[in-house]
Amino acid sequence: MAPVEVEFGPVQTPNEAKFVSSIGLPFLQAAQNEDGGWGFRAGSQSRIEATSWALLTLRGRDSTTEIQQLGFRFLRAMQLPDGSWPSAVAQNVGCWATSLAAWALLADPESRTAVAAALRWICVDWPRGSSFITRMIRKIAATSQVTSQNHSLRGWGWTPHTASWVEPTAFALIALDQAPKDLLPSNANSRGELARALIFDRMCPGGGWNCGNPMVYGVPGDPLVEPTVWALLALRDEPNRRESLMSLEWLEKNVTAGLGPGSLALARICLETYGRAWPEIAPQLGDQYETSQFLESVPVMAWTCLALSPREGWLDAGAEGRADAVR
Amino acid sequence: MQSAETVLLPPFQRPPSQVAIRRVASYEQDLFDVIYETLCEFSSGNRNGSKFQSINGKCVLLKPNFVGFDPLGAMNTHPAVVAAARESFLKLGAAQVLIGEGPALDRDTEAIVESVKLREYAGPLQRMFVDLNVDDVERVPLKTRASRLKELYLPKTVLGADFIVSMPKLKTHHWAGVTLSLKNMFGIVPGGCYGWPKNVLHWAGIDNSILDINAAVRPDFAIVDGINGMEGNGPIQGTPKRANVLVFGNDPVAVDATCCRIMGLLPEKVKYLAGAGTLLGHVNAEKIEQLGESIASVRTPFAVLKEFHKLREPGREKWN
Numbered sequence: 001m002a003p004v005e006v007e008f009g010p011v012q013t014p015n016e017a018k019f020v021s022s023i024g025l026p027f028l029q030a031a032q033n034e035d036g037g038w039g040f041r042a043g044s045q046s047r048i049e050a051t052s053w054a055l056l057t058l059r060g061r062d063s064t065t066e067i068q069q070l071g072f073r074f075l076r077a078m079q080l081p082d083g084s085w086p087s088a089v090a091q092n093v094g095c096w097a098t099s100l101a102a103w104a105l106l107a108d109p110e111s112r113t114a115v116a117a118a119l120r121w122i123c124v125d126w127p128r129g130s131s132f133i134t135r136m137i138r139k140i141a142a143t144s145q146v147t148s149q150n151h152s153l154r155g156w157g158w159t160p161h162t163a164s165w166v167e168p169t170a171f172a173l174i175a176l177d178q179a180p181k182d183l184l185p186s187n188a189n190s191r192g193e194l195a196r197a198l199i200f201d202r203m204c205p206g207g208g209w210n211c212g213n214p215m216v217y218g219v220p221g222d223p224l225v226e227p228t229v230w231a232l233l234a235l236r237d238e239p240n241r242r243e244s245l246m247s248l249e250w251l252e253k254n255v256t257a258g259l260g261p262g263s264l265a266l267a268r269i270c271l272e273t274y275g276r277a278w279p280e281i282a283p284q285l286g287d288q289y290e291t292s293q294f295l296e297s298v299p300v301m302a303w304t305c306l307a308l309s310p311r312e313g314w315l316d317a318g319a320e321g322r323a324d325a326v327r
Numbered sequence: 328m329q330s331a332e333t334v335l336l337p338p339f340q341r342p343p344s345q346v347a348i349r350r351v352a353s354y355e356q357d358l359f360d361v362i363y364e365t366l367c368e369f370s371s372g373n374r375n376g377s378k379f380q381s382i383n384g385k386c387v388l389l390k391p392n393f394v395g396f397d398p399l400g401a402m403n404t405h406p407a408v409v410a411a412a413r414e415s416f417l418k419l420g421a422a423q424v425l426i427g428e429g430p431a432l433d434r435d436t437e438a439i440v441e442s443v444k445l446r447e448y449a450g451p452l453q454r455m456f457v458d459l460n461v462d463d464v465e466r467v468p469l470k471t472r473a474s475r476l477k478e479l480y481l482p483k484t485v486l487g488a489d490f491i492v493s494m495p496k497l498k499t500h501h502w503a504g505v506t507l508s509l510k511n512m513f514g515i516v517p518g519g520c521y522g523w524p525k526n527v528l529h530w531a532g533i534d535n536s537i538l539d540i541n542a543a544v545r546p547d548f549a550i551v552d553g554i555n556g557m558e559g560n561g562p563i564q565g566t567p568k569r570a571n572v573l574v575f576g577n578d579p580v581a582v583d584a585t586c587c588r589i590m591g592l593l594p595e596k597v598k599y600l601a602g603a604g605t606l607l608g609h610v611n612a613e614k615i616e617q618l619g620e621s622i623a624s625v626r627t628p629f630a631v632l633k634e635f636h637k638l639r640e641p642g643r644e645k646w647n
Contacts, residue, residue, distance in 0.1 A: 040461035087520045088464050088480055158522020162530050211432055211524055219564045226434050260438035292452060295437055
């Protein structure tokens with residue numbers, strides 16, 4: 001795979017910088033729980049996914065080093081013996097949040113062992129939806145005509161032993177792509193290729209992705225912004241492929257209205273990563289904060305801070321490690 | 328949380344259920360009057376098993392069906408219905424009426440809620456709307472073993488509510504046949520634990536998961552928005568179909584069975600409803616006391632996909 005050239009976000013405008021420094025980062029700092037994790041809302045139970053997004057946003061911000069260390073410690077403490085992470089603290093089964101936690105912990109040198117265990121879990125976690133037996137059953141069952149997709153392709157599910165879906169597959173691809181080569185299991189490349197093919201296969205007919213059902217009963221599914229963003233970010237080293245171009249075009253057309261702040265922030269990150277301009281008529285994230293305070297959502301605030309900040313190193317943490325490994 | 332004794336009863340031990348059908352011309356009509364008067368009827372009648380008598384000072388959770396962007400107004404519970412129900416329960420003495428939903432496919436709940444214009448109808452969302460997908464969760468061992476789920480992590484807002492109202496849209500469904508107040512409870516299963524979609528429920532079997540979820544958290548009341556519903560390839564890609572009704576009841580199974588009959592479908596043939604009829608409520612029309620309009624007077628046959636032609640009432644084949 002060719003090295004990825006990541007486009008960084010544009011220079012912040014004064015208003016954007018002010019939003020991040022006076023609202024976004026203070027919100028994230030105040031929302032950290034005593035155990036070092038973050039909940040989906042301030043004051044709620046610490047969760048792996050919310051903690052990962054907060055840490056990915058705070059990465060590289062020197063003023064938050066202590067906060068980040070607490071967060072890293074929380075994640076390491078919550079890792080299950082098999083290397084995975086559950087979505088909620090009390091659960092004892094791993095899930096898609098494993099990819100996010102591994103990605104977040106890449107910034108912490110003390111977490112190399114934890115990351116390696118997570119990557120091993122990711123690479124042995126096969127969805128059951130595309131197993132040989134399930135494919136045979138589907139072939140003879142009435143439901144074989146319901147969806148039109150290549151069931152031999154395999155990515156990752158939200159939960160183990162279910163089916164492949166676009167977002168968890170994209171998260172796992174990003175985690176594998178960002179990790180230093182020396183931490184990757186031997187089948188990481190082959191899993192990655194299969195998963196990339198799955199994402200391309202699941203694209204909606206007009207470009208963009210939904211959760212992973214491009215056609216049901218012969219009717220095209222409608223794409224959604226968040227799966228489209230994560231799919232494009234996972235596939236960002238193929239920017240000129242037809243599917244990528246169609247999906248970018250779909251995304252550009254659909255960022256102008258009717259999106260929540262989380263989707264808007266992610267769309268902006270994605271378009272800028274691909275070197276596209278943020279449409280002038282796109283709604284301003286700060287205005288939306290006035291209306292709803294983002295429903296106090298930690299992930300939405302984290303994505304907003306990322307969208308409004310230069311993102312040097314955000315989606316490229318493993319590049320140096322990979323280069324080192326190659327050397 | 329409800330005890331298993333009150334939720335799980337075979338039909339012969341369960342008292343008759345009450346279902347009220349109200350004809351409503353449009354969402355512009357004064358829905359508060361319709362809903363409040365109907366709730367008062369249930370409340371004053373102190374109907375069998377109803378918790379209305381103790382609603383004063385309690386926390387009510389309204390669980391609408393908000394799926395996604397809905398330009399035709401056929402996919403989501405209309406916000407006018409939700410807002411009128413909220414106002415009605417407050418007037419009945421509820422201390423707090425929350426609105427909670429966990430959309431199954433789209434993580435952008437704020438956008439969905441804004442697109443259905445909930446804020447315009449019900450006021451500011453903060454402190455009133457709960458995104459059940461990302462709420463705090465608690466482990467709930469399931470009371471039944473219809474599926475192989477055994478346990479679920481469910482939102483604390485749901486588990487802490489004193490009175491739960493399922494508020495679905497009147498729709499046919501491409502996997503389950505129909506989606507009404509029981510299927511609507513899929514929305515309490517948090518995406519933050521199980522993903523978007525909540526695929527673990529599909530692997531455990533949609534019909535059986537519906538039963539286990541409703542046995543764990545049985546809605547105390549149901550209000551179905553059938554003013555403008557959806558037929559055919561629902562719950563998302565079907566065709567709008569007006570039935571011009573709101574359907575109310577203190578037994579979600581009986582409400583769903585009545586809705587099926589309004590749609591010209593046989594509830595006994597809907598797999599999960601047949602199962603629900605053995606322990607969760609009444610499917611048998613003889614055990615359902617019908618209030619308001621008669622089923623016959625509002626019957627509006629809905630088209631179903633060919634996989635579900637077996638659900639149609641005899642002689643209704645021509646409608647598909």
